[in-house]
Amino acid sequence: MSISFCRKKMSDLESISHHINDQISSVQRMLDLSLADVCPDKRKNLNRELDAIERLLVEFEKSVGQQKDQLSHLKALEELTGNNLASLQHLKDNVPAHLPQKCPQKENEQIMKQNQEPDVESSQQEIVKSKLKSHVKEIPFITLAEFEVIPSYMKGRVPYDEINKAVQNINATAAAKYKIVRQPVKTLNNHTRKLYQRFKDQETKDTKGQYFVVEDDFRDFTQMKVDKRLHGILNMLRHCQRLQELRGGGLTRYIIL
Incomplete structure (x- = not known):
């Protein structure tokens, strides 16, 4: 998950927060405008608004928790990636100009073993002897x-x-x-x-x-x-x-x- 995606989520949370605040302000105005004697219809509307706000708050808290977990995961991933990049750069900067090669003597021993096989054709034996002689x-x-x-x-x-x-x-x-x-x-x-x-x-x-x-x-x-x-x-x-x-x-x- 990228940092840009996380930022988009945070922007979404800010939009939800603004929406909740607007809802709360709306309920507050309804309470301020209502008199002590509130008709049943207004009381029902008020309860519906309060229920909606409560559900939004629950979702909001849930989303905040998820974003915290994702942010923690992204920080750990960013740290791991940084360490890997540092290790790769170190390897790139310290590659030896000369790398060890297989010892030619071992190759000669393998050729000699091939030469000793009873089913090796005479032409192949001559090639092997020629390689040993020129080596x-x-x-x-x-x-x-x-x-x-x-x-x-x-x-x-x-x-x-x-x-x-x-x-x-x-x-x-x-x-x-x-x-x-x-x-x-x-x-x-x-x-x-x-x-x-x-x-x-x-x-x-x-x-x-x-x-x-x-x-x-x-x-x-x-x-x-x-x-x-x-x-x-x-x-x-x-x-x-x-x-x-x-x-x-x-x-x-x-x-x-």
Whole structure:
């Protein structure tokens, strides 16, 4: 029920009130004009008027009670609506730029299970193997709950959105790097062949089967600044078990977990 409807009802009540007052005034005039000796017909008319006024008063009191209940209901509804609007506005103003995604590793496990089914056709098996071969492991986004438990000395002034922006850049770097690694050497130009050789030289027995990137990869494939702030973000990603550092040969490798 709207406020305008309630106002209309209140206006109706005011009209009834005026009508009752007019009736009372009419009865009062009849009493003033009548003498002590009132004829039976006038007495009957007077009684009818009084009865009509009494019925109107009863209806009036009933309507007033109903309007009070409706007004109370409308106030409660208005308060509830205001709270809901405030909550919706808060949600709208605080939607994170990056939402957690399903872990690719779980998708791989599902694909492997499909691959192990005895009734899967050979062509489907080849498609599954091709998807696994072309897939590059990605870092899942940091959730807000994870971000909030990172120690303050480690976070510094880095906001929540920035750490997930770095996650995007790291994933993009890994995708670009391993796209080159998986290409036949004879299809590469001079620049990408040098990159390919560098990637291979950086691999060790400890990185076998792992996906990793180094600082030079950030410089080659993204616009990220390799500075103290980035090192702080990488440290936070290590704390959240998204990365693992592997040092050796004067190089720091960031292994994607």
